[in-house]
Structures are given as C-alpha cells and as structure tokens.
Amino acid sequence: MIRFNLLMLLAGVLCFSCAPHKKTSEELPLLKVSENGHYMVKSGGDPFFWLGDTGWLLFTKLNREEAEKYLEDRREKGFNVIQVMVLHSLGAVNVYGDSALINDDASRPLVTEGSSFSDPEQYDYWDNIDYVIDKAAEKGLYMALVPVWGGNVRGGYVSREQGKLYGEWLAKRYRDRSNIIWLNGGDTFGSDSTATWNAIGNALKNNDPNHLITFHPRGRMQSSDWFENESWLDFNMVQSGHRRYDQDDTERNYGEDNWRYIQADFNLKPAKPTIDGEPSYEGIPQGLHDTTQPYWKAEDVRRYAYWSVFAGACGFTYGHSAIMQFYKPSDEEPAYGAREYWTQALEAPGAKQMGYLKDLMLSRPYLDRVPDQSLIAGENGEKYDHLQATRGTGYAYIYTYTGRNIPVNMTKFKSGVKALWFDPKSGEITEIRKVENSGTHEFDPPGEKENGNDWVLVLEEMKE
Structure with missing residues (x-):
C-alpha cells in the first residue's frame, strides 16, 4: 500500500x-x-x-x-x-x-x-x-x-x-x-x-x-x-x-x-x-x-x-x-x-x-601490473584484430579476440619464459612450451582465425 x-x-x-x-x-x-x-x-x-x-x-x-x-x-x-x-x-x-x-x-x-x-x-x-x-x-x-x-x-x-x-x-x-x-x-x-x-x-x-x-x-x-x-x-x-x-x-x-x-x-x-x-x-x-x-x-x-x-x-x-x-x-x-x-x-x-x-x-602479482604494448612485435592490429598486452612482476598476458598470430618481442623478458594458453571461454590453461628471451617469437593460437576465437597468451618468466 x-x-x-x-x-x-x-x-x-x-x-x-x-x-x-x-x-x-x-x-x-x-x-x-x-x-x-x-x-x-x-x-x-x-x-x-x-x-x-x-x-x-x-x-x-x-x-x-x-x-x-x-x-x-x-x-x-x-x-x-x-x-x-x-x-x-x-x-x-x-x-x-x-x-x-x-x-x-x-x-x-x-x-x-x-x-x-x-x-x-x-x-x-x-x-x-x-x-x-x-x-x-x-x-x-x-x-x-x-x-x-x-x-x-x-x-x-x-x-x-x-x-x-x-x-x-x-x-x-x-x-x-x-x-x-x-x-x-x-x-x-x-x-x-x-x-x-x-x-x-x-x-x-x-x-x-x-x-x-x-x-x-x-x-x-x-x-x-x-x-x-x-x-x-x-x-x-x-x-x-x-x-x-x-x-x-x-x-x-x-x-x-x-x-x-x-x-x-x-x-x-x-x-x-x-x-x-x-x-x-x-x-x-x-x-x-x-x-x-x-x-x-x-x-x-x-x-x-x-x-x-x-x-x-x-x-x-x-x-x-x-x-x-x-x-x-x-x-x-x-x-x-x-x-x-x-x-x-x-x-x-x-x-x-x-x-x-x-x-x-x-592469480599473479596484481598491483604493479601495467599495460605494455611494447611486448607486441609489429602492429597491434586494427579493429577486432587488435592485440592488448599487460605485464606484471614475472609475467605478461596478451589477448587476441580473433585468434590471430601473436608476435612477441622476447627481449622484454629477463629470462626465458614458460608459455601457456588461457581460454576465456572455459578458464582452462594449456601449456605450450618454453621460449628463450631473445628475438621475436610468433605464437599461433588454437583453432582458425575468426571473431570469437579469443585466447590469452600467458608468459611466465622462469627462475634461473
């Protein structure tokens, strides 16, 4: 009432x-x-x-x-x-x-x-x-x-x-x-x-x-x-x-x-x-x-x-x-x-x-995290192909919405890294390989390149 x-x-x-x-x-x-x-x-x-x-x-x-x-x-x-x-x-x-x-x-x-x-x-x-x-x-x-x-x-x-x-x-x-x-x-x-x-x-x-x-x-x-x-x-x-x-x-x-x-x-x-x-x-x-x-x-x-x-x-x-x-x-x-x-x-x-x-x-150190597009070797990509990168102490994430290849400037890391794929659709993580911290390495996400085939590339620095 x-x-x-x-x-x-x-x-x-x-x-x-x-x-x-x-x-x-x-x-x-x-x-x-x-x-x-x-x-x-x-x-x-x-x-x-x-x-x-x-x-x-x-x-x-x-x-x-x-x-x-x-x-x-x-x-x-x-x-x-x-x-x-x-x-x-x-x-x-x-x-x-x-x-x-x-x-x-x-x-x-x-x-x-x-x-x-x-x-x-x-x-x-x-x-x-x-x-x-x-x-x-x-x-x-x-x-x-x-x-x-x-x-x-x-x-x-x-x-x-x-x-x-x-x-x-x-x-x-x-x-x-x-x-x-x-x-x-x-x-x-x-x-x-x-x-x-x-x-x-x-x-x-x-x-x-x-x-x-x-x-x-x-x-x-x-x-x-x-x-x-x-x-x-x-x-x-x-x-x-x-x-x-x-x-x-x-x-x-x-x-x-x-x-x-x-x-x-x-x-x-x-x-x-x-x-x-x-x-x-x-x-x-x-x-x-x-x-x-x-x-x-x-x-x-x-x-x-x-x-x-x-x-x-x-x-x-x-x-x-x-x-x-x-x-x-x-x-x-x-x-x-x-x-x-x-x-x-x-x-x-x-x-x-x-x-x-x-x-x-x-899941990783958070408060010192910063955006860092310099991790990406070459162009960031236009429209939906845009790659977005962030890094914190000992790790980096790069997101692709379309599943396009991700070229990474490996010299940005202090040591070799362990690379993993994180699936935003399921939350599952799959280990890829270990990569040296030199030159450029191109990562190819699972599946075909198309809108919605999104992935996060996770790069973890390895302790020497």
Whole structure:
C-alpha cells in the first residue's frame, strides 16, 4: 500500500533530519585507491578486482526473495559489485507499493517510523533498500549506488539545492555500511547540469568520506571528460557500449575500441583507477533499439572485458539486457528487445565467463601490473584484430579476440619464459612450451582465425 496519509508524510519530513540509519549488515573491508593510483585495494591492503553486474532496477523490480536469489547467483559466479539505481525516476515505487519520495521531491525522502517487514505501515522504500544492501554484504557484495539517474537532473527535475540535500541525506544514511560505492550521474553528460552533479558529489564526499565515488557517464564517454580534477571523484568510469548520442543527437554505434578510453584515463596525472562501467550488454541489439540488428553475444562481452582490463582498468562491469531491467512475465513488454526473462538470463554464458577473468588477474602479482604494448612485435592490429598486452612482476598476458598470430618481442623478458594458453571461454590453461628471451617469437593460437576465437597468451618468466 502506498503511504500518502498525513501522518506518514509528517514522519517522512521529521525523519529526513534523523540520525543515520544504523547498519545491520556484515562488515566488509572498506575499499581504497592503491598507492600507485591505478587500482583498488581493501582496507587491509589486499587487491580488489572489481567484477560488477548491472542490476539497475533491483530496488524497484524485485521482492526480497527474488533479490536474494539474484545476489546469491552473482556471488556464486564471482561478482563482487552490483550497480543499482536508487532512484530511476522521482516517482519511483517498489514492488511493495512504497514510494521513494514525497511529491517527487528528491530532497524529501518518504521515510516512516519503524522498519518491520511484517508491518506494511513501517516497512518503506528505504527499509527495503537497506535489506538488499545488508543481504549483499552477507554475501560479500559491494553495492555501487546511483543516487538519481541522469535524466531526472538533465530534465530539470532536480535542482542544485535539492541534489545537495538529497546527497547529504543519502550519505548520512549509508555511511556506516561498509559495502557502499557511489556512482554519481547516470548515463548523462557531465557538461549538462554540472553544478548539480558537483553539488551531489560534494555532498556525498563531505558527509561520507570513507566510500569511493565516481561518475557514470553517457555512452561513449568518460567521467574524466568533466570531473577528473574534482576532489569528490576518486576513480573514473567510462561507458563504452550501446551507442553515443552526440550533442547534436546524432546516434553512432561502436564496439571495436573500448581499450582507447581506458588507455587515455590510465595516462592521466595524477593517476586514478578507471573502469568500463557499462559496455554493450549480452543479449541486447547492436543498434540498441533496432531489434532487426544482430545481438551482442558472450564473445563480444569477453572482448570488452579483456581489452579494457589489459589496457589498465581496475576491473570490469558485465551486463545483460534482461537482467539490468529484471524482465518478468508480468511485464507488458521488455525494453531493448530482451528475449528471455531475468531468471533465465542468469545462466547466460558471458556471466560465468567473467569470473574466469577475475581469477586470472588475481592469480599473479596484481598491483604493479601495467599495460605494455611494447611486448607486441609489429602492429597491434586494427579493429577486432587488435592485440592488448599487460605485464606484471614475472609475467605478461596478451589477448587476441580473433585468434590471430601473436608476435612477441622476447627481449622484454629477463629470462626465458614458460608459455601457456588461457581460454576465456572455459578458464582452462594449456601449456605450450618454453621460449628463450631473445628475438621475436610468433605464437599461433588454437583453432582458425575468426571473431570469437579469443585466447590469452600467458608468459611466465622462469627462475634461473
């Protein structure tokens, strides 16, 4: 039942200035930026590889049982970050019929006294968010929260002052929960409503200095375009996928170069971590709205993932069209041509394959890792033939999406190396041979050269 009686409205106004909502969640290590500025670490110093999933409408579309099913599945597959909208719209209502705001005013969250789920008059929109956040913490998952989706600000429905008050309230409510990350923005241009985005960002940072903050930009753009030097921005995010609407509303489709955005961010000074926070989703049309176009597949998601991570990203965010909207049988029709329900999409092959990437990256020294295209002898390759290389202490990885031959400058190694093939499709590793550290050696991946026959060449320096 939606609570719009006078008593509840007054309760919402009064609770707006109440003390922060105390956490009941499991304590997870706080996340920090690594000393070299490029990656994330847990408060104890261990590396944290961000493996995210876009569960954008989790707070409004799923009930408690469904939310736990989703979170548990993502935990089992190795995900550790869930990206969610707190307010998709100012009129947001969850599955229990609870509204988020009073009169669609971002500065007036509708909060009721008490939080008992057994009492519908107590259990409100924000209590349900608390439940999901705490359940995620129990499963070792961090929640990357978008305070308000970009279109609401871009459309003029959230003023600078409203954004500031709302940001302060959110920060105070959730600053005692250790599994929070803030995603300011939401598929929008930072050059539009810049003052409001800065007001929200500063409100979050000033009232919650212990949680990391970034900005989720419009398609084919990056947060560093606008906020690199803002004190509230701890790390950068790019959205490489789907489409780009230029300022003149021209729509363009891409899919061949997300590594370029990461490369640009990695080279900025001072260094900040960066990540592709929204590539094209598995199970979404390549034209986004045009369902006559081919749909992106698991192999495309792997390309986005390995290219960006090997180019220096601090992790990767996966997405599936049916899951980001939690498409259900009760929905009239899906957005973006989703062809299966969210419960079926949980088993999409790309989701499981993302865990192999995380395991690979954490299997060897991580925090001193750098992108290094000088490992490749000759041209890096155009479009889908592009090779992307990274190296750390005693090892190097080179990714090919097409299974093309990989020419390696062996003089870059201090000793001979043991060469192996890592299969991104299965996570299996096959030893090739030992190779001397002199001249150029060309490695021929298994199978025929074609899109989706992707491999990682693993080169391990041998101890003398």
